[in-house]
Amino acid sequence: MRKEPGSRYYVEGIEVPETPEPRSEQEQWTQTEYVGKPRPRVDAYERVSGSAVYPSDTYLPRMLYGAILRCPHPHAVVKGVDTSEAEKMPGVRTVISAFTPDDRATQPHSELIHTTLFSTRCRYEGETVAAVAAETPYQAWDAVRAIQVDYDVLPFVSDERRALDPDAPKVHDEGNQVAPTDTYERGDVAQGFAEADVVLEEIYRAECEIHTPMELHGCVAKWDGDSLTVWESTQGVYNIQAGLAGALGLPLSKVRVVGHYMGGGFGSKLQAGKYTIIAALLAKKAARPVKLTLTREETYLAVGNRPASNMRLKAGVKQDGTLTALEYVGSGASGGYQAGGTSLLDWLVRDLYTCPNVRTELTNIYVNAGPARPMRGPGHPQCAWALDQMMDALAEAIGMDPVELRLKNVPTVSQARGGSPYTTTGLKQCLEEGAAAFRWKETRAAIAREGNTNHLRRGVGMAGGLWAGGAGGPPSTVIIKLFSDGSVNLNMGASDIGTGTKTVMAMVAAEELSVDPDAIQIEHADTGTTQFATASGGSKTVPTEAPAVRAAALDVKRQLLDLAAGEMGVEASGLTLKDGKVVSIDDPSQEREITALRSLRRRRSITGVGYRGPNPQGKAVNPFAAQFCEVEVNTRTGEVKILRFLAAHDSGRVMNRLTYQNQVFGGITMGIGLAMTEARVLDGDQTGKMVNKNWHDYKLPTALDVPADMTCVPIELEDPEANSVGAKGLGEPATIPTAAAVANAVYHATGVRITNTPITPMRLAQALADARKGE
């Protein structure tokens, strides 16, 4: 039973209309033939053979190469740009800057970020100053170097912890606080602390991370008259279309964006970049296609980050484990422009564990550094870093097992949403089944029994989690065509960012239409030829698109059975599809091959349309998680070896066991990066520039850094209310508890708590030395 639509849905802050209700009744699947089984990706051949064409592999005849001149200073006024030398250089076809007579170049490039395409006041290292299109990339870069820019270098501030000091340089003339401090309050925190047996307070910090997907940000732009086609490495072609059309003043219909394959995004490829618009402008001026691929260094500076987060958490607990109060003060670095510096940074404190008295405040702060963008679970891994380390400390203070303390405080309603019930809350099962599969109690007992006095110390740690998103929702439209030979074409706008979206959707269509998923051809991620879909992000692609695919398949099925009913002389309601045949439910001997249906052969195809229905009113749909890990710490060197990880996730129905596990292992690995190695380093004292804008100095986890023993335990709760397939999001939850679990394990091994990411050998060795001094 579906509730009347009541809530509103937003895309990039803009309210969007809901798509119509799905037309057929959709009971949850009880038995499945394809859904839930492990299935290799339908496009695996393309991905492993080198034949998949990524946007960066697009080479067009007469194509030029673009390059962008970026401000080398963290804060500067551009007084003038002299492009005359550059324009005379061989191969150079077009040069543009804020001083080029073209009104598009100086208009705000986005409704969301109030900056012009080329800046005359640059607020971060890497802001766009000018751009060139030339016959070869080398000529383009030579020309960029020949552009003379007259900078008036201004004082900068790169640390948000100092940016609100009265004497701090102003990133924006109005001041460095992006918006008034955002506060949330329920209950009475003072009363809660008065009731507590133990009150602890700690300051935590998570350093800024960079997404660094393997494929660089970039696009190819080509004009045909007044129509623009762009091949872009993106998570959402329709977002790029809207960004381009808005910036260039074009009707949406004249902007076609294609993004069939893409090499990772993690939140940094949700929106049109300035480079996309620049490529389109260069292509227009030169009347030639233009390819503009950023360098790796540019992607460290200018296409987003997980902002540095500062968190002060005070927590009260009773001796029996009841949480009485949480008080949380967070701040984050928005960067040079208005961006989500504190997006969802307090959500876990508000929602994850039952607590009647909660107060949070968040302050978003400008600094002279690249603007933030969503990164895999915005705000959540940082908040978990604080909250779940605090839970660990509270458990120790009251002498309770950390798992027991969390079990004691499992919520039944979404407290942050005024008490709306969750459709399903798998946190309890994640904690219990995860702990059992990990052998949590046994391992802790063994470590206690064997003692931990050697310089190699073992420890186990865990953390809980939920993701504020993961419900999905309208709008989404999907079209499925069934051909007269029974094969199927699935048309959807969603991008497959490597998570296996195409595969899952083929499995959903196959389930309803009883065809082999390999017989399904998928058209996707093309604003010119496929249906509208929101961007693939927020762990919402499966719960958004799968119900629309199912509805489209059911629409096809209904029409097909109607045709067959006429030919077979049986009521359509008494028919079903099995192995390419229409079969009578009551008398399975009555069957007909789909290919033998004369009316279908005359029609040649059946087209079905499916829409994503609304989410249940007054209910919260969220995925939950608990992760457990074991580490070995070398107390002489401060090195941490992560021995094993176990992740128990409630993301509703498992759609594809293989891609599910992929998400979990990949998420853990990104969380290990946050915990152990990743941090943007700015030279805050002298130049304000980023000093580790490459993979040599900014360390990702490598094959040597991840545990060989990773286990994924799906908690597959039936969730018929969430949506018609019963699935919730998974990609982001998988990275939320990880870093906190590692920090807790390090504490268990050493008795030293690292409150600032990453847990580098130097930081840990120092903390161990300090602890020894204190003894």
Place this chain on the structure above:
Amino acid sequence: MASRRRKPAGKAQISLVVNGEPTEVAFSPHKTLLEVLREDLGLTGTKHGCELGECGTCTVLLDGQPVLSCLALALACDGKRVETVEGMARGAVLHPLQETFADLGAAQCGYCTPGFLLVAKALLEENPSPTRDQIKQALAGNLCRCTGYLKIYEAVELAAARMQGEEAEAKEETLYGRR
């Protein structure tokens, strides 16, 4: 040297054996092997990740050895054998490593996959039955931001077993996880 006689003006010309095929290619002499493969030979399976020698994404085999094609000057490759991901399959029949990468989900976004495949191929040619640690050491120079590497190790192990003639299948726990 003979091959350079009739080179177009301003261009260098070298001979390569690309995926088994003797090839003459003329290009601007400052180009890297990565650029020549992608731009002049149309072999875009070799990906561009950083052009700084940090990520392994552009790895190809040069005379059988893994090389970062973004750091190799094409001119220095004259007369050498180059193998790219496009040369791994025999027609439409995938190399066992490609099969196992596909089947186990070792390729997610797939962008780093060609580099991993070629490093793994070179490893298995030198050491047909590597241990997990030897696989990790061999692959440690290649970055992947999606998979967490575990499926990649398992894919290499499964391919190694199959190439040794075993009728190996993916382990149950590889597909379903341990419960």
